Amino acid sequence: MRKFRNSRAFGFLAAGLVALTSVGVSSPVQAAEDTSKTSLTFSMFQDPGRLDVVTQPATSLILWLPGNVYEPLVSFDAEDKPSPAVAKSWSSSPDGKVWKFKIDTARKFSDGTSIKASDVVYSLNQFQNGSILAYKGPFANVSSIKATKKDEVTVTLAAKSRGFFRGMGTMAGLVMPASSDGKRNNQPIGSGPYKVAEYVPGSHLQFTYNNNYSGKKPRITSARVRFITDSPASLLALKAGEVDGLPITSTAIWSRIISEGYTKDFRRTLKPASGELHWLMFNQTQAPYNNPVFRTAIAQIVDRDAYVAGLGAPKGAMVPQCGWGIMTARTFKPATKDTCVIDRDGKKAMASLKAAGLDTFPIEFVGLTDVPALRLAADIITQQLRNAGLTVNRRDIPLAQYSSTIFNARPPQYGMSLMGGGGNLDDFVCKDPAKYGYQTYCSSAYTKLMQQADRATTDAAYLKAITSANELLQKDAVVVPLLARTGLGLYNKKLTGWKPPTIRVEVALANYYWTK
Amino acid sequence: MIIFLARRFGFFVISVLATSGLIFLLVRLLGGSPASVLLGEFSTPEDVLALEKQLGLHRPLLVQYGEWMAELLRGDFGASFYSGIELTTLLKSALPVSVSLSVGALLVGLVIGIPFGIASALRSFQGKGSLVDFISQIGIALPIFWSGAVLSIIFGVSLGWFPTGGWVPWSDAPATTLRHLVLPSVTLGIGIGSVLARFVRTAIVEVMRQDFVRTGRAFGMSVQQSLFVVGLRNAALPVVTVLGNIVSHLVGGTVLTETLFSMPGLSRMILGAVVGRDIFVVQNLVVLLVFYVLVVNLIVDVSYYLLDKRLRI
Numbered sequence: 001m002r003k004f005r006n007s008r009a010f011g012f013l014a015a016g017l018v019a020l021t022s023v024g025v026s027s028p029v030q031a032a033e034d035t036s037k038t039s040l041t042f043s044m045f046q047d048p049g050r051l052d053v054v055t056q057p058a059t060s061l062i063l064w065l066p067g068n069v070y071e072p073l074v075s076f077d078a079e080d081k082p083s084p085a086v087a088k089s090w091s092s093s094p095d096g097k098v099w100k101f102k103i104d105t106a107r108k109f110s111d112g113t114s115i116k117a118s119d120v121v122y123s124l125n126q127f128q129n130g131s132i133l134a135y136k137g138p139f140a141n142v143s144s145i146k147a148t149k150k151d152e153v154t155v156t157l158a159a160k161s162r163g164f165f166r167g168m169g170t171m172a173g174l175v176m177p178a179s180s181d182g183k184r185n186n187q188p189i190g191s192g193p194y195k196v197a198e199y200v201p202g203s204h205l206q207f208t209y210n211n212n213y214s215g216k217k218p219r220i221t222s223a224r225v226r227f228i229t230d231s232p233a234s235l236l237a238l239k240a241g242e243v244d245g246l247p248i249t250s251t252a253i254w255s256r257i258i259s260e261g262y263t264k265d266f267r268r269t270l271k272p273a274s275g276e277l278h279w280l281m282f283n284q285t286q287a288p289y290n291n292p293v294f295r296t297a298i299a300q301i302v303d304r305d306a307y308v309a310g311l312g313a314p315k316g317a318m319v320p321q322c323g324w325g326i327m328t329a330r331t332f333k334p335a336t337k338d339t340c341v342i343d344r345d346g347k348k349a350m351a352s353l354k355a356a357g358l359d360t361f362p363i364e365f366v367g368l369t370d371v372p373a374l375r376l377a378a379d380i381i382t383q384q385l386r387n388a389g390l391t392v393n394r395r396d397i398p399l400a401q402y403s404s405t406i407f408n409a410r411p412p413q414y415g416m417s418l419m420g421g422g423g424n425l426d427d428f429v430c431k432d433p434a435k436y437g438y439q440t441y442c443s444s445a446y447t448k449l450m451q452q453a454d455r456a457t458t459d460a461a462y463l464k465a466i467t468s469a470n471e472l473l474q475k476d477a478v479v480v481p482l483l484a485r486t487g488l489g490l491y492n493k494k495l496t497g498w499k500p501p502t503i504r505v506e507v508a509l510a511n512y513y514w515t516k
Numbered sequence: 517m518i519i520f521l522a523r524r525f526g527f528f529v530i531s532v533l534a535t536s537g538l539i540f541l542l543v544r545l546l547g548g549s550p551a552s553v554l555l556g557e558f559s560t561p562e563d564v565l566a567l568e569k570q571l572g573l574h575r576p577l578l579v580q581y582g583e584w585m586a587e588l589l590r591g592d593f594g595a596s597f598y599s600g601i602e603l604t605t606l607l608k609s610a611l612p613v614s615v616s617l618s619v620g621a622l623l624v625g626l627v628i629g630i631p632f633g634i635a636s637a638l639r640s641f642q643g644k645g646s647l648v649d650f651i652s653q654i655g656i657a658l659p660i661f662w663s664g665a666v667l668s669i670i671f672g673v674s675l676g677w678f679p680t681g682g683w684v685p686w687s688d689a690p691a692t693t694l695r696h697l698v699l700p701s702v703t704l705g706i707g708i709g710s711v712l713a714r715f716v717r718t719a720i721v722e723v724m725r726q727d728f729v730r731t732g733r734a735f736g737m738s739v740q741q742s743l744f745v746v747g748l749r750n751a752a753l754p755v756v757t758v759l760g761n762i763v764s765h766l767v768g769g770t771v772l773t774e775t776l777f778s779m780p781g782l783s784r785m786i787l788g789a790v791v792g793r794d795i796f797v798v799q800n801l802v803v804l805l806v807f808y809v810l811v812v813n814l815i816v817d818v819s820y821y822l823l824d825k826r827l828r829i
Binding site (some may be wrong): 227228240 | 668784
């Protein structure tokens with residue numbers, strides 16, 4: 001066995017994080033810290049409904065729990081260097097197939113119990129066997145996870161995987177007690193700096209300092225996240241001083257934020273790592289959506305520039321793109337003739353649809369009733385398709401139904417849909433088409449390229465493989481990326497300390513502090 | 517009195533059983549199996565069958581209904597299909613919010629509606645009631661989302677007198693709860709008061725034209741005296757009816773108000789369950805609403821009995 005030593009291998013995220021700090025964060029004026037203020041109130045435009053991070057992938061949840069209530073097995077800093085977290089040390093075999101993690105059993109969960117190796121095994125199994133593909137990704141090559149000692153967990157891989165170890169610093173590596181099984185929807189337990197003191201659906205999520213936390217006590221010891229579903233009302237609450245910040249704002253109010261001068265009165269942050277993609281997705285299992293001619297034609301019709309303009313974003317916060325990945329991703333490139341595999345050409349598209357007898361096919365488009373930003377986006381896209389001469393039957397369903405029936409490994413239930421999300425290339429790695437969940441794109445060629453990337457021994461080989469995978473994703477056009485956008489946050493000017501997320505998109509409350 | 521109450525209570529129980537049975541049947545007969553509604557339109561038959569078995573939907577309807585009623589009587593409202601959170605847990609936090617908002621809005625409505633209605637009725641005899649009428653018309657026409665936003669901007673953001681939203685339980689800090697209630701109650705109460713003012717005015721004008729009032733006036737009573745001695749009591753009957761209707765229909769108004777002021781109330785919960793197709797949560801909440809409306813109707817009937825001596829003959 002050799003001790004884990006690697007800095008180059010994870011240059012992908014390091015580059016992203018460096019870019020992140022240079023792109024979006026407005027640097028606050030240095031001011032003396034106000035130690036008398038130890039609490040804060042944030043607003044969130046969506047209530048997660050349930051608090052189980054294993055089954056609930058909503059941004060409204062993963063913003064708050066991963067960085068505050070839970071700790072990952074291994075931490076990765078801004079330079080992507082690993083450091084101890086729940087695992088105090090680790091080692092891997094020379095062939096990279098066996099990993100041993102020494103668990104820091106001196107750490108305790110917020111319920112007072114010590115972390116055991118069995119808890120780590122339980123946690124990793126939860127994500128490995130769960131239904132959220134992004135969390136399953138790091139376990140793609142994992143063949144067994146065992147507690148080999150009271151304080152040791154051994155993970156055996158079928159093949160070397162660079163994604164596995166890095167994944168232990170993400171959602172897939174969060175550690176929770178086995179005793180939390182079945183209770184996580186309203187009583188999540190972790191070993192992070194905070195615990196959930198109260199969750200009142202429709203009202204708020206209250207965090208208090210976790211007295212059993214092993215790290216340094218944070219300056220903020222009490223934080224409340226209020227669910228203000230009416231976005232204009234959240235702006236009024238910020239203006240009235242009832243909330244101290246909106247770490248993420250709905251794109252539905254971005255134009256209002258600019259026109260009403262909120263960016264002058266409050267500190268604005270553009271956060272590429274908290275951003276997401278918008279993309280069109282076809283149901284690859286149904287005709288004619290399974291026909292590449294049909295999909296390519298739709299991809300040719302879409303006008304990304306008009307789409308971005310229609311959404312009315314602050315400058316630089318939304319960028320049209322044809323490839324897959326948020327702005328900090330290494331594969332990210334804004335849409336141009338050179339970066340798009342499929343060029344925009346509406347006339348050519350309609351001609352090819354007519355030739356295939358598909359120009360009159362009524363497209364079944366599923367949108368969301370309760371996500372304002374995507375509702376407007378769906379309005380724009382469906383109108384673009386109709387303007388091109390296509391028939392679009394739009395059916396909007398609520399997010400809860402969408403999540404429960406589409407995300408949770410159920411059969412795809414739509415012809416075409418508009419989605420927003422994290423933009424991880426691993427999302428489309430699929431071994432068994434019968435078992436893939438909401439992602440209808442399942443390509444053996446794509447999966448092979450991503451496996452090559454995962455097993456790459458050099459950074460150049462890794463980059464080549466993921467670039468090829470991205471190009472293939474564009475060419476297959478089951479998933480048609482439209483834009484990448486940043487997150488946009490507004491804060492009270494005296495509240496500072498925001499840092500880029502390292503686990504996923506989390507808002508780490510422990511980083512914040514008040515200035516005088 | 518006892519016979520009247522017993523009869524009314526008997527009707528109440530029959531109504532509860534009939535409507536709950538209807539709701540139970542509607543949920544099961546409309547749109548196929550509840551399991552297929554929960555799982556979505558394109559769920560596989562195997563999935564639907566498995567869920568039906570899990571939820572006990574394969575058993576005879578009468579058995580299911582009996583079990584459901586027994587659960588309701590025990591106060592067991594089940595759990596959300598999607599979140600797994602017990603409905604009683606959700607109700608414990610949501611019910612006080614909605615009840616407080618409804619009571620607050622009603623109080624505001626009464627404070628606005630009765631004096632304005634009376635003033636308008638009195639002025640109508642002097643030909644000066646049109647201003648009050650005009651104001652009450654505006655009050656009826658104002659949409660809740662607009663009046664709520666305006667009140668928030670003026671009294672929340674500019675003056676800082678009241679919070680623009682949110683909720684603090686009564687048990688935590690009653691004074692703060694009251695402050696949180698003011699703007700939503702006024703927002704919802706303006707409409708109620710305006711409707712009420714018009715009905716109070718009409719009722720009083722009608723009563724004041726009655727023979728017994730005219731006789732009183734002939735014996736030297738002033739307009740005010742005849743109003744307060746005989747007019748108000750007789751005008752109360754139609755007003756109580758309207759008030760009953762307003763209370764029954766409050767849920768519709770509280771949906772908007774609770775959303776606008778980020779209040780975690782029952783109406784937002786119902787809306788969330790309907791939008792999310794959490795069908796058994798909807799079923800149980802609708803039964804609770806029916807129960808609420810029937811209780812309000814019972815109270816209105818008893819009020820009639822107490823107010824109108826003719827019913828006691």
